[in-house]
Amino acid sequence: MRIATWNVNSIKQRLTHLTSWLAERQPDVVCLQEIKCVTDAFPRLEIEALGYNVTVHGQKGFNGVALLSKHPIDEVLHGLAGGDADVQARFIEAVISTKIGSVRVVSLYLPNGNPVDSEKYPYKLKWMDRLIQFSRERLALEEPMVLAGDYNVIPTPEDVHNPAAWVNDALFLPQTRAKYRELAGLGFTDAIRAVNDAPGLYTFWDYQAGAWQKDNGIRIDHMLLSPQAADRLTDAGIDRHVRSWEKPSDHVPVYIDLDL
């Protein structure tokens, strides 16, 4: 089973990119972030026509996540627990069932957190605490599980072209990285790092200042695997060529193959 994640930066602007990439990469499950539309405005029919089931957690203007699957989608939950007053659409959990087994999949869009001296940074850290609590509970189930999405976290200096430029940024602050380590340390495997320890593996390049041309990128889109999923990991990769397409998202897809 192939599972992928992609922050498309507006599904309306990126629908042809998505359909081209689906034909090319042939994923069974896709986690989308930053669809930037309300649920009813999502191009559901176009994607269902390609053989995918669809669940959407949308929001007016920004944020918004979705989950696509060629297999049945069950036990769908929209929104991360612990945020009764949180109206931002950043989280979908579901169970994908096949004839030979099932996998729990989360599509998440972790808050950016900038500027650091605003209320946005504590919101990010609190959201990460909620994700840690969620993960503790789900890991206790000892199931194959994949937490996929835009984490807005640069885990290590090997995950950024120019670390010095990011030292005071919400994506790279020591407190952010410590919180991410606390999450990963619950027992997750970073799928990309499980198959490739090379530097220069990026998933985002800013639109500004020729970042793509200079390969001035960062790795912030991650797929964290429970032990039961990591045991079945056969491959992982980043489709960086998608960033060179006309009118691209600033993020590119990340995918894994599971023997499941």
Added chain:
DNA sequence: ATGACTCAGGAACTGAGA
């Protein structure tokens, strides 16, 4: 160079992104 570009919303610009 705390800027460069690209979105949504809504009709000229601002807010958000990272």
